[in-house]
Amino acid sequence: MDAETGSIEGGCPFTGGNVDMRALFGRTNRDWWPDALQLDILTQGGKNADPYGDDFDYAEAFNAVDYAGLKADLTALMTDSQSWWPADYGHYGPFFIRMAWHAAGTYRTGDGRGGASSGQQRFAPLNSWPDNGNLDKARRLLWPIKQKYGKNISWADLFILTGNVAIESMGGPVFGFGGGRKDVYEPETVYWGTEELWVDQGVETRIIPDEGKALENPLAAIQMGLIYVNPEGPGGNPHDAEGMARDMRETFARMAMNDEETVALTAGGHAFGKCHGAKPADTFGKAPEGESLHTMGFGWLTDPEEIGKGHITTSGIEGAWTPNPTQWGNDYFRLLFKYDYELVESPAGAKQWTPINPDPEDMAPDARDPSKKVPTIMTTADMALKRDPEYRKISERFRDDQAALDDAFARAWFKLTHRDMGPKARYLGPEVPEETLIWQDPVPAGSKPSDGDVSAFKAKVLDSGLSVRELVKAAWASASTYRNSDHRGGANGARVRVAPQKDWAVNDPEELSNVLAKLDELRGNLSMADAIVLAGAAAIEKAAKDGGFDVSVDVTTGRGDATEEHTDAASFEPLEPYADAFRNYLKTKASVKTEDMMVDKANLLGLSIPEMTALVGGMRALGAVSKHAKHGNDIGVLTDRPGVLSNDFFVNLLHMGTLWEVVDESGDEEFVGKDRESGEERWHATRTDLVFGSNSQLRAIAEVFAENGGEKRFIETFVSAWVKVMDADRFDLAG
Known part of the structure; x- marks a missing residue:
């Protein structure tokens, strides 16, 4: 930590100062406004709060909007001063610029959260932040236009487009606009800090060099x-x-x-x-x-x-x-x-x-x-x-x-208002700039290989001498950088081959380099991005077959390969995992519980609780843990047949014949499982292993996967979740 600049290099993204359990979740809306109506009970059990439903295609709706008419209406609004909130100087432009700026300006690179991409300024806590004072009036001024255009323009897009029109209406320069921000209809859980007071209530500043206090990541x-x-x-x-x-x-x-x-x-x-x-x-x-x-x-x-x-x-x-x-x-x-x-x-x-x-x-x-x-x-x-x-x-x-x-x-x-949109392939509308910018993480277009080429490549991979473990780890290293917060990372582009990702400790660089070299030798006309993902799929299919199950891991193809020229290396540094529970990796013990960081990672990957559980158990069974994990190569595997896709992790974790004890020097991060009768050491595990037996909700899922007949359900869930992660960034397939 650099106390002079406040920067934290290579540190835990949730560490800094006296961090408690709020280091992932902070103060909630219930803490700030305990008397407010609570609706979260109505979203339990996976119920959707979106009134448009799961089948609503916002891209299709946006592309049908009368874009010229919408901009004309916004331009007219700029000088249509209302008596209940008169426009300064007879022009609402500056007011709407501030609205758009503050909608986008919450974005932060540390975890990709914040920003304008889901219209969160409508909800607490952002709608009531001191810095957002009176922006409630800006949103009400926009309501007649939102009402007129309905589903064809989201609030999230409307905030930014209105800011652009405001600049244009006052003679200012605009680079372009990309739509595609789909609204959500409930507050997102974002860590905004642990403080119990707002800035206007005397809360302390977050950087105090004289006291060695730096700005906590990811804030x-x-x-x-x-x-x-x-x-x-x-x-x-x-x-x-x-x-x-x-x-x-x-x-x-x-x-x-x-x-x-x-x-x-x-x-x-x-x-x-x-x-x-x-x-x-x-x-x-x-x-x-x-x-x-x-x-x-x-x-x-x-x-x-x-x-x-x-x-x-x-x-x-x-x-x-x-x-x-x-x-x-x-x-x-x-x-x-x-x-x-x-x-x-x-x-x-x-x-x-x-x-x-x-x-x-x-x-x-x-x-x-x-x-x-x-x-x-x-x-x-x-x-x-x-x-x-x-x-x-x-x-x-x-x-x-x-x-x-x-x-x-x-x-x-343009960067301020679009940084959290992710790849340019997600942008919609007639004003998307032709120029592609380095911060958009460009990936050259790929070509889709034939089914024959895919089958031939998979066969060569399985005959290459590369292990299931190595192939699964390489594919996970490539794809699991994806963050659904700002849609960065992922397997498309195969940036795992270039700095900084190729050198991250979590990726076991030496092993990764050998795997990538062999895949490059075998891939023929396939892109490296496709080759990495297909090799992982082939390994999982083999591992499942070795366990008695025939599965097809149907990942997409047609990815392109990014080069160093397409990559702003410094901007990818925040994507480096401090902890990756799926590979049982923890750089060093942090002030945030390791299992909390696992949940945070799963959230950024867009995983459900069963999907997270299946992926952890499956990665353990496949032996796909990091060599550079603090606790060693095979900890948490909990199987006598690593490399076989099985439910052994859950069966052995929940076995009543095992008694777990803390390994003293680990500081409650490492545990040994001993036979209750003989005292013989049987397994070694970490917090992120044992939490699937100790947490009641996770245990309920683990029991489903461990019970007789549960192996099929586990494998189906694992494969589905694996494909979800591998394909999470395929925005180039839209339409």
């Missing part, structure tokens, strides 16, 4: 309830210039942005609109999730007459950044460097900066009365673009080169 925001950083400064300190730049650099990096993108986004976003801090925050109502029933989901309420006068508070900072808040241009940088700034307090008591002796033409119009002029402002975060040497170089270049700023902002905004 990206600096304080609970923020999207990025505290605009008043680290912990509200406007004089900590170095800390402000550090916080910005760290949090934006964890959201996949480099320095240039950070500067472009900050300046481009702040070219529009204003901050709101007309009155102290305690004069306003509660956040939406905690408000009274009759407010109908609105929050942060105040007197309607006060709203009409512009007397609202969001961040607490008050004022516009530029004299032209609804027009794209370079006034932001021009003013930032033209003036010296002094520290003042807003009417709400927030710390902000105003130019000293500004020229009249550099004053901003009042949001409600254009005949009045008021000083422009900068936040402490804005001042970092001038104070920090590296940010300053970029800012001065953008100040002097409008075209460079235009291009940088358009590209950074």
